[in-house]
Amino acid sequence: MHFSDFLSLLLLLALEWNVEAIKLVCHDETFVPDAVLRVTAENHTTSCLPSKSTVLVNGTSPGPELRLVEGRTYWIRVYNDMPAANLTMHWHGLSMAVSPFADGTPSTSQWPIPPMHFFDYEVSPAVGMAGTYFYHSHVGFQAVSAAGPLIIDDCEEPPYKYDGEKIVFIGDTFTGNDSTIEAGLVHNPLVWSGEAAAILVNGQGGGTNNGTACNATLSSLDVEPGKTYRFRFIGGTALTFASLAIEGHSNLTVIEADGSYTEPYNTSFLQVAAGQRYSVLLTTKPASEQTKYFMQLESRERPTVTRGYAVLNYGTPDPPSTFYPPAQPVMTLPNTTLGFLDYDLHPHSMYGEEYPSAQDVTRTITMTVHQRVTGPTIWVENNYNWTEQFPQEPYLVSLYKNDGIEFPSMERALANNGIDPVTRSFPAQIGEVIEIVIQNTGADAGGLDAHPFHAHGAHYWDLGSGNGTYNATANNLKLTGSQPVKRDTTMLYRYAMTTGNGTRMGWRAWRLKVTEPGVWMIHCHILQHMLMGMQTVWVMGNSSEVLGKVPTPEVEGYLTYGGDVYGNETHAPNIVQFSDDWEEEQ
Ligand SMILES: *[C@@H]1O[C@H](CO)[C@@H](O)[C@H](O)[C@H]1NC(C)=O
Ligand SMILES: *[C@@H]1O[C@H](CO)[C@@H](O)[C@H](O)[C@H]1NC(C)=O
Ligand SMILES: *[C@@H]1O[C@H](CO)[C@@H](O)[C@H](O)[C@H]1NC(C)=O
Ligand SMILES: *[C@@H]1O[C@H](CO)[C@@H](O)[C@H](O)[C@H]1NC(C)=O
Ligand SMILES: *[C@@H]1O[C@H](CO)[C@@H](O)[C@H](O)[C@H]1NC(C)=O
Ligand SMILES: *[C@@H]1O[C@H](CO)[C@@H](O)[C@H](O)[C@H]1NC(C)=O
Ligand SMILES: *[C@@H]1O[C@H](CO)[C@@H](O)[C@H](O)[C@H]1NC(C)=O
Ligand SMILES: *[C@@H]1O[C@H](CO)[C@@H](O)[C@H](O)[C@H]1NC(C)=O
Ligand SMILES: *[C@@H]1O[C@H](CO)[C@@H](O)[C@H](O)[C@H]1NC(C)=O
Ligand SMILES: *[C@@H]1O[C@H](CO)[C@@H](O)[C@H](O)[C@H]1NC(C)=O
Ligand SMILES: *[C@@H]1O[C@H](CO)[C@@H](O)[C@H](O)[C@H]1NC(C)=O
Numbered sequence: 001m002h003f004s005d006f007l008s009l010l011l012l013l014a015l016e017w018n019v020e021a022i023k024l025v026c027h028d029e030t031f032v033p034d035a036v037l038r039v040t041a042e043n044h045t046t047s048c049l050p051s052k053s054t055v056l057v058n059g060t061s062p063g064p065e066l067r068l069v070e071g072r073t074y075w076i077r078v079y080n081d082m083p084a085a086n087l088t089m090h091w092h093g094l095s096m097a098v099s100p101f102a103d104g105t106p107s108t109s110q111w112p113i114p115p116m117h118f119f120d121y122e123v124s125p126a127v128g129m130a131g132t133y134f135y136h137s138h139v140g141f142q143a144v145s146a147a148g149p150l151i152i153d154d155c156e157e158p159p160y161k162y163d164g165e166k167i168v169f170i171g172d173t174f175t176g177n178d179s180t181i182e183a184g185l186v187h188n189p190l191v192w193s194g195e196a197a198a199i200l201v202n203g204q205g206g207g208t209n210n211g212t213a214c215n216a217t218l219s220s221l222d223v224e225p226g227k228t229y230r231f232r233f234i235g236g237t238a239l240t241f242a243s244l245a246i247e248g249h250s251n252l253t254v255i256e257a258d259g260s261y262t263e264p265y266n267t268s269f270l271q272v273a274a275g276q277r278y279s280v281l282l283t284t285k286p287a288s289e290q291t292k293y294f295m296q297l298e299s300r301e302r303p304t305v306t307r308g309y310a311v312l313n314y315g316t317p318d319p320p321s322t323f324y325p326p327a328q329p330v331m332t333l334p335n336t337t338l339g340f341l342d343y344d345l346h347p348h349s350m351y352g353e354e355y356p357s358a359q360d361v362t363r364t365i366t367m368t369v370h371q372r373v374t375g376p377t378i379w380v381e382n383n384y385n386w387t388e389q390f391p392q393e394p395y396l397v398s399l400y401k402n403d404g405i406e407f408p409s410m411e412r413a414l415a416n417n418g419i420d421p422v423t424r425s426f427p428a429q430i431g432e433v434i435e436i437v438i439q440n441t442g443a444d445a446g447g448l449d450a451h452p453f454h455a456h457g458a459h460y461w462d463l464g465s466g467n468g469t470y471n472a473t474a475n476n477l478k479l480t481g482s483q484p485v486k487r488d489t490t491m492l493y494r495y496a497m498t499t500g501n502g503t504r505m506g507w508r509a510w511r512l513k514v515t516e517p518g519v520w521m522i523h524c525h526i527l528q529h530m531l532m533g534m535q536t537v538w539v540m541g542n543s544s545e546v547l548g549k550v551p552t553p554e555v556e557g558y559l560t561y562g563g564d565v566y567g568n569e570t571h572a573p574n575i576v577q578f579s580d581d582w583e584e585e586q
């Protein structure tokens with residue numbers, strides 16, 4: 001792009017914490033994005049279900065694989081080709097600290113992309129972020145299908161050697177369409193989505209749902225004998241917490257969790273929750289006795305079991321074989337393993353970052369989750385819910401406009417268990433080392449549930465989980481002499497089916513060094529629970545740190561729904577480019 005094309009001149013911002021060049025650029029017809037995703041709503045058949053309206057990316061679910069290299073900047077153009085629905089795209093696991101309007105959260109970081117418009121996302125995975133991620137819509141229930149693999153390649157050799165890679169994108173599907181499910185979840189009384197009708201691997205799957213068989217074709221993972229593969233498991237489900245194993249292949253070596261390389265850890269099975277990712281090394285048999293081995297996947301922590309399959313295929317992939325589920329399960333998968341991989345995973349020695357000690361912790365914030373049934377059934381965190389109806393405009397936009405929501409007050413938050421009651425957010429200051437303790441409690445009606453908690457903005461050191469209430473002294477003793485791995489999605493387990501109303505039973509603890517100013521969500525990754533209020537917003541940094549990145553008038557295109565930063569057939573967007581690193585030629 002030529003300098004003369006810039007609508008506005010380069011601006012230098014001399015802020016204490018950062019000196020960065022931002023510029024407003026016009027993405028006219030001379031602009032070539034690095035990748036394009038086109039999102040449509042189409043009648044689509046999944047597994048055994050009849051055709052129904054489904055949000056697809058480039059015509060498929062999951063959408064196409066995106067591969068980026070760490071340390072570079074990319075522009076990804078996302079088209080909302082749906083005539084009657086909003087859209088955003090979230091880059092799950094990546095920090096959008098460089099480009100704060102590109103995190104893809106409609107109630108938090110940006111107005112959604114209006115129908116028949118597009119938005120250019122600036123994505124800059126930092127060096128050290130190489131690993132397995134995914135992209136998904138953050139609007140309503142769309143992520144059940146509008147999602148796809150996002151792989152960040154190492155800029156140098158990865159620390160492990162392997163002959164090939166296979167993506168195992170785990171999804172699930174429901175009988176209702178998205179709008180019916182969304183309406184039911186906010187209805188009073190609650191109309192539940194139903195359990196997963198099928199568990200999918202790379203978009204295909206069949207098996208059983210509460211004992212009812214579904215004989216649909218399976219995904220084939222084609223391998224050759226005597227080779228080591230990196231299997232990248234992606235928890236792209238809406239609801240399903242999957243336990244899985246592969247027939248005849250009981251040695252899976254975990255080497256990566258949520259984008260962090262780990263020391264090798266051997267396991268015979270995996271538990272993958274919504275939002276989690278693992279890479280495992282799998283060495284195929286030198287000469288296989290069979291050509292077909294089933295991967296079996298089962299839902300856990302639900303009232304009924306949904307079972308699905310995929311196939312590890314040693315046979316010739318050309319022409320492709322068609323595989324169907326077995327008549328009976330081929331394995332007995334373990335029940336939920338509480339604390340699966342907690343305290344077992346440690347950062348690979350080449351990637352360990354400086355880990356703040358217990359003495360460095362400046363503040364502990366307990367986030368107590370609870371299900372309320374007085375009135376509509378909702379999930380609350382420290383007594384507050386956060387649904388798509390709150391706030392009325394994206395939080396970051398409100399902060400810029402200084403209209404509906406003032407900047408969160410640390411004083412009010414400190415006096416109210418960490419959450420500012422006026423602005424509904426959890427503030428934190430840059431430089432703080434916080435511990436976030438997520439505390440499970442018995443629902444109004446006494447039930448307990450399990451929740452995969454996901455953090456936007458930055459990865460945290462995962463300190464583990466346990467029954468009862470968190471005891472920092474006891475847990476720090478348990479952690480002595482080892483460093484936990486940095487993750488972005490970990491499980492809050494349930495330790496009984498029921499307990500008393502409000503009884504504290506089960507915790508998960510994170511340690512986070514607050515370095516990235518911005519407005520970031522922390523939420524359960526079960527889409528149903530999110531829509532029922534199980535989301536929180538954290539504001540990291542003071543007002544000049546959060547808002548100082550983009551001055552007026554450059555910010556204006558972001559502040560209205562369908563503003564100047566959103567393009568369409570006749571309107572070339574004018575958008576802020578945050579990173580200097582992007583070159584059209586790359
Ligand atoms: C998605 O489809 C568009 C055309 O419809 C194509 O240009 C683009 O390359 C596709 N994206 C990926 C990641 O394959
Ligand atoms: C999906 O099918 C319904 C019912 O047949 C039809 O009315 C609708 O136009 C179809 N939608 C699309 C996007 O093809
Ligand atoms: C899209 O989002 C805008 C802004 O929040 C909202 O006013 C509009 O109703 C939404 N449209 C749909 C179809 O959900
Ligand atoms: C599961 O199947 C059992 C036995 O057929 C039935 O009683 C129960 O209602 C089913 N549960 C659901 C959630 O469909
Ligand atoms: C499992 O695989 C790892 C790496 O592929 C290997 O080092 C280890 O020896 C294997 N363990 C067993 C019991 O086969
Ligand atoms: C599933 O369908 C295939 C193809 O029609 C058939 O060969 C197979 O026997 C069926 N499996 C079961 C368990 O019914
Ligand atoms: C799993 O746990 C359930 C409920 O506690 C129990 O009924 C079932 O027998 C267990 N299954 C296995 C395979 O241990
Ligand atoms: C959730 O919070 C919003 C925003 O304050 C509020 O309007 C709504 O009533 C709450 N929902 C319930 C069911 O309490
Ligand atoms: C559960 O406890 C809360 C807090 O004490 C109370 O407000 C609520 O009414 C109780 N729910 C039921 C169903 O008793
Ligand atoms: C916390 O754990 C420590 C060390 O195990 C123990 O001495 C202490 O009594 C525990 N505190 C509580 C409140 O249980
Ligand atoms: C968790 O603690 C409660 C209360 O002590 C106990 O009833 C329950 O059995 C424990 N759960 C597990 C899985 O240990």
Ligand SMILES: *[C@@H]1O[C@H](CO)[C@@H](O)[C@H](O)[C@H]1NC(C)=O
Nearest residue numbers: 116562563567568569570571
């Ligand atoms: C395209 O965007 C421009 C500027 O936002 C707007 O005026 C125009 O109505 C849009 N066109 C369509 C077809 O939506």
Ligand SMILES: [Cu+2]
Nearest residue numbers: 451524526529
């Ligand atoms: Cu949840």
